[in-house]
Amino acid sequence: MPRRTKIVATLGPATDDPGTLEAVLRAGVDVARINFSHGSAEEHTDRIHRFREAARRVGKFAAVLADLPGPKLRVTITAPRDLRPGAEIYFSTTSDPIHPDDLTLTEPEVLVDVRPGHRMLLDDGRMQLDALATRGGRLAARVVVGGTLKPNKGLNLPDTPLSIPSITHRDREALAVAAKAGVDWVALSFVRGPEAAAEVRAALAEVGLMLPVIAKIERPEAVDRAAAIVQAFDGVMVARGDLGVEIPLERVPTVQKMLIAECRAAGKPVITATDMLDSMRENPRPTRAEASDVANAIFDGTDAVMLSGETAVGRYPVDAVACMHRIALETETHLQQTGTLFGADFARPEVGIDDPISLAACELGSEVGAAAIVVPTLTGRTAKLVIRHRPWVRVVGVAPTDGVLQGLTLVWGVIPVRMTPVGPGGDRMATAVRDAFVAGTVLPGERVIVLAGHPIEGGPRFPTIRVVRVGEGGTSAEA
Numbered sequence: 001m002p003r004r005t006k007i008v009a010t011l012g013p014a015t016d017d018p019g020t021l022e023a024v025l026r027a028g029v030d031v032a033r034i035n036f037s038h039g040s041a042e043e044h045t046d047r048i049h050r051f052r053e054a055a056r057r058v059g060k061f062a063a064v065l066a067d068l069p070g071p072k073l074r075v076t077i078t079a080p081r082d083l084r085p086g087a088e089i090y091f092s093t094t095s096d097p098i099h100p101d102d103l104t105l106t107e108p109e110v111l112v113d114v115r116p117g118h119r120m121l122l123d124d125g126r127m128q129l130d131a132l133a134t135r136g137g138r139l140a141a142r143v144v145v146g147g148t149l150k151p152n153k154g155l156n157l158p159d160t161p162l163s164i165p166s167i168t169h170r171d172r173e174a175l176a177v178a179a180k181a182g183v184d185w186v187a188l189s190f191v192r193g194p195e196a197a198a199e200v201r202a203a204l205a206e207v208g209l210m211l212p213v214i215a216k217i218e219r220p221e222a223v224d225r226a227a228a229i230v231q232a233f234d235g236v237m238v239a240r241g242d243l244g245v246e247i248p249l250e251r252v253p254t255v256q257k258m259l260i261a262e263c264r265a266a267g268k269p270v271i272t273a274t275d276m277l278d279s280m281r282e283n284p285r286p287t288r289a290e291a292s293d294v295a296n297a298i299f300d301g302t303d304a305v306m307l308s309g310e311t312a313v314g315r316y317p318v319d320a321v322a323c324m325h326r327i328a329l330e331t332e333t334h335l336q337q338t339g340t341l342f343g344a345d346f347a348r349p350e351v352g353i354d355d356p357i358s359l360a361a362c363e364l365g366s367e368v369g370a371a372a373i374v375v376p377t378l379t380g381r382t383a384k385l386v387i388r389h390r391p392w393v394r395v396v397g398v399a400p401t402d403g404v405l406q407g408l409t410l411v412w413g414v415i416p417v418r419m420t421p422v423g424p425g426g427d428r429m430a431t432a433v434r435d436a437f438v439a440g441t442v443l444p445g446e447r448v449i450v451l452a453g454h455p456i457e458g459g460p461r462f463p464t465i466r467v468v469r470v471g472e473g474g475t476s477a478e479a
Contacts, residue, residue: 004413005328006030006304012312021054028325036174048181063184063406070189073155085146118159125245166196179207184406187214194232218242241274272297273306281314295331303412358385361451371446376432398432437474
């Protein structure tokens, strides 16, 4: 059976070879992540262009996700620095050091929010400082857990409510590059509340973009406001790296399950990310714990699983994608064969007809033995509503525009197919079946369910279900 869970892979030096790009696409990559926290504008633009070309050669729809830096604090030193337990060190509250030994940050204005006693965690929590006091443009801190601090490592402030804007100057620079290169999704780092959605969409509009936006959940206040954030954004990334530093590590698995359930209830895609197969940076096989981690995210109902350093800088990028594909396929096969439900029950909307009719299409497909549910869609919304119910039959999302088709590559179980233009009064449902046939996603003689919110182009919105049998040439015959 085809794999339903989508695979997001971060591009980097390890995938720069054109042959490697084609290989990771064939191995199962559905979405390429461009991490704007590292690399130059030229590198990002070149990688996006070469990925597009490779996807065309392979012949598959594959999206590009621009992952913005956000207010991610990084220490801007040029050489490693040893931090000894008990030592007192200083951060400059401006971009330039007050004293030659001061540490500086990418977003130094955040330090005005730090109060005495607040924890300051460096390099994903490997080193810990306690803030002392700010005086003379410098924040003093005492080293509690020491180590060697390398350039560009992160600083987390789990005790400090941040007042800096959600969109930084680095984000705006990244968006300008993303607009020129042409991306399909944008991910905003360190989201703190639902209001950030309007901020990032306004920034997108300034560079002429109107794209779906993913909220990366990495801060304690974002966890507390998760339901509102899910409603405001177009999707969520469970960014477990910084999340596991900002909140107690033991809470991360339950927060992951909660976020996945919230997104599924809202009909919005969710990505589970960070260290999923991390040991494959250096080894051709993952640990058993990592394999279980990927499988458990799929059991939870995630739409996509993500590779970061494994494909960006790892020694085995193709093997990592292929391994993730096999784990996902095995997990899904088990779920289908045992009839196990994905995750916990989720709260379905009690008003409106959209959810009941999408559920009815899934149940009808099961009852009549349909091979597929074909969903003609202008925005992708109807396909996402169907997928909330996790049907095991093929779900074919037939859309007329690149933006919608690329967006559907991130959604669990949806096979994107391009729709032939439909003239005024044209039957979109019959056209969608024919297009699905031409794409090879439905076969002659198969019974399929067709669900459309707008069955006739230009007509009133009457959600409609048809049961048809695919005829020769992709015609819709009586079922």
